[in-house]
Amino acid sequence: MSEEQLEKIRMIVEAALLAAGKPLSLDEIRSVFTEDERPARKDMEHVMVLLEKACLGRGFELVKVASGYRLQVREEFTPWVSRLFEEKPQKYSRALLETLALIAYRQPITRGEIEEVRGVAVSSNIIRTLVEREWVRIVGHRDVPGRPAMYATTRKFLDYFNLSGLDQLPPLSEIRDLEEIGREIEKNIQSSAQTIH
């Protein structure tokens, strides 16, 4: 593909991403081209690199998140841009964030299992908020009495926190030495968890 063609495709991709205002997957981007002009996935990936470079020295940058590619404001300009919006960004409670963390790292997980780790009841409000924000969804029910719902995170969650996958979550801290002590207990829990599955 000629330099010129690639440049044109790059501009079209930029236009499409800015028009969408949300992440687009590589195939969604390719779908804006008619069949006979549609770039191969390999070429498209090359175009994305070109676009990324073309965003240097601009107010925005190309980011890859779970649902695809997104153009977003460079973080360094956020102090200025946020003055456009009168509303302060929402703060989330520790209870919500801890619940979210457990779902993210331990999915699929039931509410009871979350409560077990947190040592405290999880309010329905928190679950509702997470589901309404589409950060979390029910992916099934555990086959135990009461058939509790199992929760998992969504791509929207990853998109919102600028992650391209769960493996990009900050690593969990290690459980330290005395684990030997708890190993026995862990094993018991695991074996009972296995019979649950």
Add this chain to the structure above:
Amino acid sequence: MSEEQLEKIRMIVEAALLAAGKPLSLDEIRSVFTEDERPARKDMEHVMVLLEKACLGRGFELVKVASGYRLQVREEFTPWVSRLFEEKPQKYSRALLETLALIAYRQPITRGEIEEVRGVAVSSNIIRTLVEREWVRIVGHRDVPGRPAMYATTRKFLDYFNLSGLDQLPPLSEIRDLEEIGREIEKNIQSSAQTIH
């Protein structure tokens, strides 16, 4: 103001316009800067010229509208971008297909005659849709009270269904066998619906 400062302001303005997603007046743009760093209106106008130039060779351009400045997708890229917003076509209703079939087999036919066979009223929407799609057209008016329009199918209709003429439509006698085919289709639909769930 130094070249470098102007460049940074240009990036901030670009970021602000892309985050706002609506036109911003010169003063609104200036309001994202703190008092001590806020550029004079004259400087700001200069920055807007710089930004306009910086959008050459990009997928978007700076446009001045009544309420201020906005960044918008370059018109030349709308053929591609608009494909992002193409709505999935809905399926035609049973009533529409029946009407179309009657026009095909019984043309020229009036709406009243279609209604007589179908036993229910034919909505104007259906006729309009068929005429807009250029599958059906008015070929005359029947000389009875009210002078109703007579409808017939078009060449486009034939082309769409790969027919060289109406006599290529399956004879009605075959349609009875369709009961078989119909059952088959229903079965397929049901089984595919099941795999989806």
Add this chain to the structure above:
Amino acid sequence: MARVSGKEVVDLPSDLYIPPDALAVFLEAFEGPLDLLLYLIRRQNMDILDIDVSEITQQYMEYIGAVEAMRFELAAEYLVMAATLAEIKSRMLLPSHESEDEDEVDPRAELIRRLQQYERFKQAAEDIDSLPRMERDTFSASADLPRLPSTQVHPDVDMRDLLLALQGVLKRADLFTSHQVEKERLSTRERMSAILSQLQGEAFVTFQSLFSYEEGRLGVVVTFLATLELVKEQLIDVVQTDVMGPIHVRARTAHHEASAQADGEPS
């Protein structure tokens, strides 16, 4: 004043008076008994793996007691933890028997495991909170669109669907038995439509001009049949002014046709 991060809550010496307001804030600052315990452990600079259970239990009870004295509703979890702590404390006072099965471990183990587990996710929650987040640390970039050309996408239609629809309607109309539809040759019907569109407007057209000799004999027959059918259905007028003179044809409704013409452009 207390801060919600838990660790940096106002220092409340266990042996001192706790002001009522502070207590309310204080309680809100904790996410449950494990969180409170972690706070107490950290404040004492204890290693989580080597908790002085009796010291921690004592402090924990003091807080519980203070809260209850203020008549604050206390979540049941706090009381359960109090009981657990008391039990661990008492078990640690007992000499461990060799005769006990091998699973006999430090009675603190389960508590330590839970504390560590909770601490991990408490940390993970903080980590997630510090990830660059939309609308706080960055904003998605979007541009306005110029007016888009309206592209209407038409649904696809399968011939089978069309025929199924016809079958349905014919069945309802019980037309199979009368064979009313079946008798008619479709090519005749098509020609009828064609002739009608040829006859747009008021003008008479010569009968001959309806025929196209290139179509051959069959074509002529079809056109003739179509004309007869149109006459029968009173859709056209056939006029012959002189005996043996030229025959003219015009749409029966021609003088009203002007407006319809715009709709039905022949294709």
